Amino acid sequence: MSMYSQLDSQYINGVWKDGNGKATIQNTNPYSGEVIATYRAASLQDLDDAYETAQEVQKAWAKENPITVQRIMDKAVTYMEENHEEIVDIIIQEIGGTRLKAEFEIGLVTNMIKEASSFPMRMSGSILPSPIDGKENRVYRVPVGVVGVISPFNFPFFLSMKSVAPALATGNAVVLKPHEHTAITGGTMIAKIFEEAGLPKGVLQVVTTEISEIGDRFVDHPVPAAISFTGSTKVGKHIGEVASRNLKEVHLELGGNSALIVLEDADVDYAVSAGVFSRFTHQGQICMSANRIIVHEDVYDEFVQKYADKVKTLTCGDPADSSTIIGPLINERQVQNTVNLIEKGVEEGAHPLVRGQVNGNVVEPVIFTEVTPDMQIANEEFFAPVVAIMKVSSEEQAIAYANASSYGLSGAVHTSDVNRGAEVAKQLESGMIHINDGTINDEPNVAFGGVKNSGVGRLNGEWSLEAFTTTKWISIQHTKRQFPYS
Structure with a gap:
């Protein structure tokens, strides 16, 4: 020291x-x-x-x-x-x-x-x-x-x-x-x-x-x-x-419960990279982290497979090791809160497509699919490397799912049409929205803050x-x- x-x-x-x-x-x-x-x-x-x-x-x-x-x-x-x-x-x-x-x-x-x-x-x-x-x-x-x-x-x-x-x-x-x-x-x-x-x-x-x-x-x-x-x-x-x-x-x-929306015309590979960064940076202990990823049904299967494949490559363990991406949560209490919420997600019917182990304060990645807006894991802030992926059939449903939260801090929209993305962003109840980017952004000269809770x-x-x-x-x-x- x-x-x-x-x-x-x-x-x-x-x-x-x-x-x-x-x-x-x-x-x-x-x-x-x-x-x-x-x-x-x-x-x-x-x-x-x-x-x-x-x-x-x-x-x-x-x-x-x-x-x-x-x-x-x-x-x-x-x-x-x-x-x-x-x-x-x-x-x-x-x-x-x-x-x-x-x-x-x-x-x-x-x-x-x-x-x-x-x-x-x-x-x-x-x-x-x-x-x-x-x-x-x-x-x-x-x-x-x-x-x-x-x-x-x-x-x-x-x-x-x-x-x-x-x-x-x-x-x-x-x-x-x-x-x-x-x-x-x-x-x-x-x-x-x-x-x-x-x-x-x-x-x-x-x-x-x-x-x-x-x-x-x-x-x-x-x-x-x-x-x-x-x-x-x-x-x-x-x-x-x-x-x-x-x-x-x-x-x-x-707090936040940010949504990253992937529309049917998005660059899926790029959206996967943005989604992984937005969820797993600092073990998900960021208020702007993407708790929810909302994906159009036309690209859902491709996105989920590529997302899971990428997450499985993330190294977990000692943060002093330069190759580590996911280190420990801050304390045992946060670990136990995370485990309880994971178990609640399974109980409510979400599918743990990827479910890593818990080693001390290190929680390995968890990916839930088949998540619906009424589930607790879609409404509470995960301050951990856990993500909820939701399928939608339209742009309107994506907006509705994203807004079905008491939080409104950050968000992202992925689409090949940036003007379309901006129009979607205007309808999202959030203080900050990023088009074709991650949810984690903070720049010293731009207004930072949220709405609702x-x-x-x-x-x-x-x-x-x-x-x-x-x-x-x-x-x-x-x-x-x-x-x-x-």
Whole structure:
């Protein structure tokens, strides 16, 4: 773990320190079970210290020269490049990500920081006319203040940075709470990167803790003006409720049950490749993963055979082995949830065309066919290498099947007619649809977010700029105004 071995701490006011909570948290390698780090959880007092310090330093940070802020962002990227292999190693050890996944995630983070580095020069305002004589209206864009960020375990480096970098770049201070299973990749490693890049003390705080220690205090604390959460829909709904009671702005990126549609005029071989990538990357532990593949009956048999043949070639096992495609799920609980859902699929009548073994936390691929929209496996999010393939007889039925979900995050449509694909996409109840591509896409300058139970709000590019800032109206009365009474 080399230079990152000391990151089993809290990072509060620029100081690496033990938490004062009662709980001791063990961070383990999901493949080997080896304990990577043991640390004391943050207490309520630690959380108060983090938020209050962030509030104290934020106003000075908001006044920082935009060129200075840009340079810090650029230095963060440089630091990542110089420590690339160590970051890869952390992702493999802490998350169980494969080398392929690690490189993919690092690329996403790099692009996100580079996009955020443009934000200090994009904090533009405007001057607007007034119906009142002699008045000038100025509208300024200003940071919201302090942002609380809660990140998940699946892509913790990226899904933390997705909010952290834009929030910092727009003049906010940030308190970050990573998932307890990925405290380094999703938390303290990010603090280390920005510390080395020259970010002033206190502008970024990292607290690792458990709900048993802090309850809802991270969300209902009086200091943060906005909460950015990425995680399950169940938890996201609770966070949204708590935040709304306290009149906080909330950004929720939640679960998904994405559908990849293969129409009768699709390039089947290409659709197979896209479908395999969309389901089995990082063991299916991606909110945008294609849980459901909806295939027109004219190409169904060909698609299913080629899809199964390709999936059978995927290597499973040790994520440290460069040839591994499918590594471990994050913990035993996720494995058991997956096994239960697989058994439910069989019970409901779905056919397990391919059913791999379960070895420790490694779940080998499972392909279900003969799946109908009413089955549980077609309605719940599989955070695992399990896929449901559904047969349809028309474009209209494909759209209906895709929309028969309480989620609406991502999706894909495969067809030789891109205009047809776009028209189908318009009818799908999803925040993002990709024509002749996979369901897993995230670009730093394009709106990212879902509908229905997949979340609230949009991030990336100008949408992140909007999310982490607010506007302030300042009017100037240049000439004396005539009031209706004196």
